[in-house]
Amino acid sequence: MQSHxxxxxxDFQELQKMAEQVRLMSGGRLLxxxxxxxxLASGPDxxxxxxxxxxxxxxxWPNWWSGRHPSWSVMNSGPFDFMNLDASMMFFLAGxxxxxxxxxxxxxxxIWRAAWWSGMEFGLLSKDPIAGLDDLKNxxxxxxxxxxGEVFAAASGAYTIPLVPEEMRPALEQGLIDxxxxxxxxxxxxxxxxxxxxxxIVPAIWQPAVVSDFLxxxxxxxxxxxxxxxxxxxxxxxxxxxxxxxxxxxxxxAMEELQSAKVSFRRWxxxxxxxxxxxxxxxxxxxxxxxxxxxxxxxxxxxxxxRYNRYYEYFGPYD
Numbered sequence: 001m002q003s004h005x006x007x008x009x010x011d012f013q014e015l016q017k018m019a020e021q022v023r024l025m026s027g028g029r030l031l032x033x034x035x036x037x038x039x040l041a042s043g044p045d046x047x048x049x050x051x052x053x054x055x056x057x058x059x060x061w062p063n064w065w066s067g068r069h070p071s072w073s074v075m076n077s078g079p080f081d082f083m084n085l086d087a088s089m090m091f092f093l094a095g096x097x098x099x100x101x102x103x104x105x106x107x108x109x110x111i112w113r114a115a116w117w118s119g120m121e122f123g124l125l126s127k128d129p130i131a132g133l134d135d136l137k138n139x140x141x142x143x144x145x146x147x148x149g150e151v152f153a154a155a156s157g158a159y160t161i162p163l164v165p166e167e168m169r170p171a172l173e174q175g176l177i178d179x180x181x182x183x184x185x186x187x188x189x190x191x192x193x194x195x196x197x198x199x200x201i202v203p204a205i206w207q208p209a210v211v212s213d214f215l216x217x218x219x220x221x222x223x224x225x226x227x228x229x230x231x232x233x234x235x236x237x238x239x240x241x242x243x244x245x246x247x248x249x250x251x252x253x254a255m256e257e258l259q260s261a262k263v264s265f266r267r268w269x270x271x272x273x274x275x276x277x278x279x280x281x282x283x284x285x286x287x288x289x290x291x292x293x294x295x296x297x298x299x300x301x302x303x304x305x306x307r308y309n310r311y312y313e314y315f316g317p318y319d
Contacts, residue, residue, distance in 0.1 A: 073146030123202030
């Protein structure tokens with residue numbers, strides 16, 4: 001299994017635990033060997049590697065597959081999409097999300113499953129303080145590809161560069177980028193980004209409830225017996241729950257550590273958030289017009305979010 005993640009990351013360590021559980025449950029008949037980002041494939045090539053069966057499984061982020069089809073950008077949680085972990089988890093684990101993703105993946109011989117949720121992502125880290133969108137004009141910013149990067153560029157006037165994890169710190173040190181976004185507080189610490197970019201502006205408006213994914217080569221999956229398929233499916237669901245919860249708890253601890261390390265924190269202003277909203281709607285209109293599938297995906301996600309919000313008008317937090 002080719003992971004997107006560095007070996008030091010919590011989500012990669014949880015992959016190693018999952019592989020061991022599969023080995024034990026299968027009596028050694030199903031072996032999974034996770035490898036860290038860049039070992040056999042990197043970035044967008046992870047999807048292609050799974051499709052071509054250069055690897056049997058991959059783990060990454062849906063927006064990285066947008067070169068295969070632009071709708072992968074929308075599959076992940078873009079700006080003003082799902083605002084909560086549980087909304088996205090419901091949509092993909094119990095709603096129509098996984099079926100919709102497999103409709104997109106199937107022509108490439110790929111089976112899609114949700115892997116884990118990082119939730120609301122961190123935001124930006126920079127060498128110099130950033131007070132808002134106006135400070136980003138003409139800056140070079142590392143951000144993932146697809147919808148998040150497109151909206152970021154439109155709202156801020158920045159140049160967006162989709163570097164993979166192992167490229168980020170060297171790019172900051174060499175002055176090749178001015179700011180970087182990467183997953184969560186825990187992710188920032190794992191890549192040791194905060195000492196070379198000690199100023200933060202949060203949260204990541206462009207990715208509010210992000211889901212990572214598993215990719216499985218369909219032919220390899222069909223070669224498994226029904227019992228091994230069931231073991232793999234159960235292991236992936238267990239990974240989704242334990243990694244999501246462990247990662248979020250680790251984010252609490254990481255946030256405290258970043259504050260102790262004297263990282264400065266700012267929040268986006270209401271005016272900036274409205275600029276994000278306008279830019280996002282304009283770009284989503286373009287996605288809706290691309291093809292019937294993308295329009296369907298956006299509509300179904302928005303309908304689920306509306307239904308979720310109506311319910312929580314009555315049953316949301318009251319304190």
